[in-house]
Amino acid sequence: DSGVTQTPKHLITATGQRVTLRCSPRSGDLSVYWYQQSLDQGLQFLIHYYNGEERAKGNILERFSAQQFPDLHSELNLSSLELGDSALYFCASSVSQGEGTQYFGPGTRLLVL
Amino acid sequence: GDSVTQMEGPVTLSEEAFLTINCTYTATGYPSLFWYVQYPGEGLQLLLKATKADDKGSNKGFEATYRKETTSFHLEKGSVQVSDSAVYFCALSDRGGSNYKLTFGKGTLLTVNP
Numbered sequence: 320d321s322g323v324t325q326t327p328k329h330l331i332t333a334t335g336q337r338v339t340l341r342c343s344p345r346s347g348d349l350s351v352y353w354y355q356q357s358l359d360q361g362l363q364f365l366i367h368y369y370n371g372e373e374r375a376k377g378n379i380l381e382r383f384s385a386q387q388f389p390d391l392h393s394e395l396n397l398s399s400l401e402l403g404d405s406a407l408y409f410c411a412s413s414v415s416q417g418e419g420t421q422y423f424g425p426g427t428r429l430l431v432l
Numbered sequence: 433g434d435s436v437t438q439m440e441g442p443v444t445l446s447e448e449a450f451l452t453i454n455c456t457y458t459a460t461g462y463p464s465l466f467w468y469v470q471y472p473g474e475g476l477q478l479l480l481k482a483t484k485a486d487d488k489g490s491n492k493g494f495e496a497t498y499r500k501e502t503t504s505f506h507l508e509k510g511s512v513q514v515s516d517s518a519v520y521f522c523a524l525s526d527r528g529g530s531n532y533k534l535t536f537g538k539g540t541l542l543t544v545n546p
Contacts, residue, residue, distance in 0.1 A: 423475040424475055
């Protein structure tokens with residue numbers, strides 16, 4: 320158990336819908352990273368937050384957004400969902416905004432029908 | 433940009449066989465290198481890491497040495513067990529910029545048969 324929690328574990332929804340994925344980092348960790356794992360793209364970095372502020376963006380679509388709240392949990396919002404958004408979404412946390420081991424949550428499996 | 437190339441799987445071995453999974457990288461700065469493992473239905477777990485040239489990371493019988501001259505970080509284990517069956521990911525975090533995201537290889541599926 321990494322200490323990072325993600326909810327829900329599974330999510331099934333329809334095209335055009337909007338969903339919110341939640342991540343709670345390990346106690347004391349200030350950084351949250353979001354990654355997408357799909358069969359064709361592999362594991363790709365989406366976005367990084369540190370202590371409530373966005374620090375870096377990767378291959379994140381404009382239909383996706385994220386935020387980190389004062390209690391340090393983070394939410395990834397996916398809207399106007401398409402079939403191709405079906406994937407595993409992981410969050411990871413680390414203690415600092417820079418170098419540091421990232422600890423991964425169990426992931427949320429999203430299926431868009 | 434940064435990239436990680438690891439050997440394509442799947443790799444199938446018998447118990448107690450020797451394991452090598454090759455990993456090479458391209459980075460603009462001076463990266464830290466990692467191996468993560470993903471067991472079926474689970475998230476990624478850090479297996480080992482190395483932060484500078486010639487460092488050896490080790491854990492649970494697995495080892496990998498940071499080779500700057502060959503830009504490699506090959507994973508090895510002398511005697512695999514059935515419980516080692518999983519997907520293994522090589523990754524880097526480039527410390528040259530301000531983004532410490534992980535860049536992953538495509539993963540190598542390892543199956544160990546009794």
